[in-house]
Amino acid sequence: MSLETGATTAPRTSLSVEDARHRILNAVSPIDGWERVAIRDALGRVLREDVIAPFNVPAHDNSAMDGYALRAEDLPDGIGERSFRVIGSAFAGRSFSGIVGTGQAVRIMTGGVMPAGADSVVMQEKVRTDGEHILISAGVQHGQNVRRAGEDLSEGSVAIPRGKRIGPADLGLVASLGLAELCVARRLRVAFFSTGDELASIGSPAAPGQVYDSNRYTLHGVLTRLGCDLVDMGVIPDRPEAIEAAFRSAAASSDVILSSGGVSVGDADFIRTLMDRLGEVNFWKIDIKPGRPMAFGRIGNTWMFGLPGNPVAVMVTYYQFVMDALLKIAGVSPLPERPLIPMVCATAIRKSAGRQEYLRGHLLCEDGTWKVRPAAAQGSGILRSMSEANCFIVLRESQGDVAPGDTVDVQLFDGLV
Numbered sequence: 001m002s003l004e005t006g007a008t009t010a011p012r013t014s015l016s017v018e019d020a021r022h023r024i025l026n027a028v029s030p031i032d033g034w035e036r037v038a039i040r041d042a043l044g045r046v047l048r049e050d051v052i053a054p055f056n057v058p059a060h061d062n063s064a065m066d067g068y069a070l071r072a073e074d075l076p077d078g079i080g081e082r083s084f085r086v087i088g089s090a091f092a093g094r095s096f097s098g099i100v101g102t103g104q105a106v107r108i109m110t111g112g113v114m115p116a117g118a119d120s121v122v123m124q125e126k127v128r129t130d131g132e133h134i135l136i137s138a139g140v141q142h143g144q145n146v147r148r149a150g151e152d153l154s155e156g157s158v159a160i161p162r163g164k165r166i167g168p169a170d171l172g173l174v175a176s177l178g179l180a181e182l183c184v185a186r187r188l189r190v191a192f193f194s195t196g197d198e199l200a201s202i203g204s205p206a207a208p209g210q211v212y213d214s215n216r217y218t219l220h221g222v223l224t225r226l227g228c229d230l231v232d233m234g235v236i237p238d239r240p241e242a243i244e245a246a247f248r249s250a251a252a253s254s255d256v257i258l259s260s261g262g263v264s265v266g267d268a269d270f271i272r273t274l275m276d277r278l279g280e281v282n283f284w285k286i287d288i289k290p291g292r293p294m295a296f297g298r299i300g301n302t303w304m305f306g307l308p309g310n311p312v313a314v315m316v317t318y319y320q321f322v323m324d325a326l327l328k329i330a331g332v333s334p335l336p337e338r339p340l341i342p343m344v345c346a347t348a349i350r351k352s353a354g355r356q357e358y359l360r361g362h363l364l365c366e367d368g369t370w371k372v373r374p375a376a377a378q379g380s381g382i383l384r385s386m387s388e389a390n391c392f393i394v395l396r397e398s399q400g401d402v403a404p405g406d407t408v409d410v411q412l413f414d415g416l417v
């Protein structure tokens with residue numbers, strides 16, 4: 001593998017968000033290894049083999065309505081009514097075994113198997129009953145209200161393609177095919193640690209000047225949601241030997257290493273030089289706010305991301321650069337779209353050109369119109385802004401100040417699934 005430095009192609013000393021994303025996603029590749037799991041355990045896992053429909057879905061022609069199954073050619077094609085004799089019933093799960101002849105009809109319920117001889121269903125609302133007979137006027141087309149066998153999926157076709165991350169609808173779809181197990185990629189193993197002499201761990205009192213380590217907890221959250229196996233390596237002090245030992249042990253046990261802090265150019269920032277010494281590294285200044293410095297590289301076969309230390313910057317860089325890389329390494333293909341949704345901004349925003357900004361925003365409905373409002377405090381250390389937000393407001397590099405009522409792009413935190 002070679003990691004481009006970009007120095008020959010890019011005159012600027014820092015990368016755009018888009019370029020950094022491309023470089024990372026082009027560099028990483030999927031892991032090997034798979035297992036078979038029971039379908040319930042496949043939620044959130046990545047499919048390793050196409051799921052093939054073992055039979056037609058639906059398996060038989062069946063009724064889309066409650067009504068009467070009959071032969072369309074028996075119906076009057078102009079005006080007037082025609083009487084049919086009702087010779088039996090076909091309920092869902094209990095079919096009619098006879099044959100529907102001329103002038104005959106079978107009472108049928110939604111999902112009931114179409115009886116032999118019948119080709120169309122007349123809705124019960126369009127029928128007048130008269131003892132054992134029904135009366136129908138003109139206006140029903142041949143094949144109407146019938147769901148055809150194989151209409152959803154034909155036998156042997158791909159029901160869910162390899163590379164898809166299994167969601168609730170997929171679980172139901174697999175169950176509808178009668179399949180009990182799925183072949184999924186093994187879980188990605190991700191080691192992570194925080195660096196900083198100022199960091200206190202929960203359970204011990206924070207001395208003056210210390211702050212509690214929060215980054216390991218947000219990373220625990222995002223990685224758990226992604227379905228990774230986690231190796232939490234705790235807080236590592238700002239000593240090169242300690243960080244080197246952490247990198248070596250993480251590289252031996254995991255597919256990916258995430259560190260936070262120590263990636264700037266201060267005296268206690270050793271991540272970049274150590275990554276460089278132990279493996280291959282690209283250190284980037286990215287034109288992003290928050291989260292400008294970030295290191296990316298590998299030790300042996302293990303990918304490394306040196307994330308910034310500020311808690312909001314950790315989350316922004318994780319979502320913009322790391323998450324899709326982890327999905328690709330886990331075997332997801334194609335990667336999900338990350339749509340930007342234009343939204344009216346409720347308040348003014350000051351924006352200096354040159355960096356793509358990810359502000360924390362809140363979507364709200366005012367007088368029947370959805371708008372986005374930026375969080376009041378946007379500091380890269382203010383995690384409350386992430387906790388209260390439900391979207392990022394994405395202001396492009398070249399964009400200037402935003403006035404109330406202007407349209408801005410937003411990226412939602414949550415989807416339905």
Ligand code: AMP
Nearest residue numbers: 194196212213214215261262263309310
């Ligand atoms: P650094 O990049 O190491 O200089 O860290 C930048 C800022 O983020 C400093 O104010 C750190 O105290 C803070 N910080 C770094 N790591 C953490 C962490 N794990 N939890 C909370 N704050 C952190």
Ligand code: MG
Nearest residue numbers: 195196261262
């Ligand atoms: Mg630090």
